[in-house]
Amino acid sequence: MSIQDPIANLFSSINNAQARSKDFVKVPSSSKKLALLSMLKQEGYIQSFVASEGSKPEIEIKLKYFEGAPVIKQLKRISKPGLRQYSNYKDLPEVNGGLGIAIVSTSKGLMTDQQAREAKVGGELICSVF
Incomplete structure (x- = not known):
């Protein structure tokens, strides 16, 4: 299977x-x-x-x-094979008020939401972790 x-x-x-x-x-x-x-x-x-x-x-x-x-309270998939979720760097979500992270797949590789904001690149939202 x-x-x-x-x-x-x-x-x-x-x-x-x-x-x-x-x-x-x-x-x-x-x-x-x-x-x-x-x-x-x-x-x-x-x-x-x-x-x-x-x-x-x-x-x-x-x-x-x-x-x-x-340590991981919540590990949640955001972008799924049937419904991809993309975001530009200005609209990246803050997970639990900045206490957690979102992992983003960008043209420069995988990054946290904070790293993507600093690099000013958006991409596919893979998951959120808190």
Whole structure:
């Protein structure tokens, strides 16, 4: 069975693992997932991730908790395969009053909403994280 939206599957896996207080979660690997996880690690939402090679490449993600509670309160897909959402840099959303981040796919690569505003580039709104 093929996965229709691999990014949404990644987010569901992370949300489900955190709901069960798991330390690690494994998901199928792709370059876009690695780029998204790199952004989440850079912003401090996950501890680490390791990509494994083989016949079925996987990514093992080490989740992050603070005082027993998951660091990620909400991980939500914005742009979906059936309904793409685009925004220019002036209209990028502020997630929870600036406490969270939105990840944007721009012509210069993946960026947070703050980085996209500073670079004055818009793009496809991938997700919001709080």
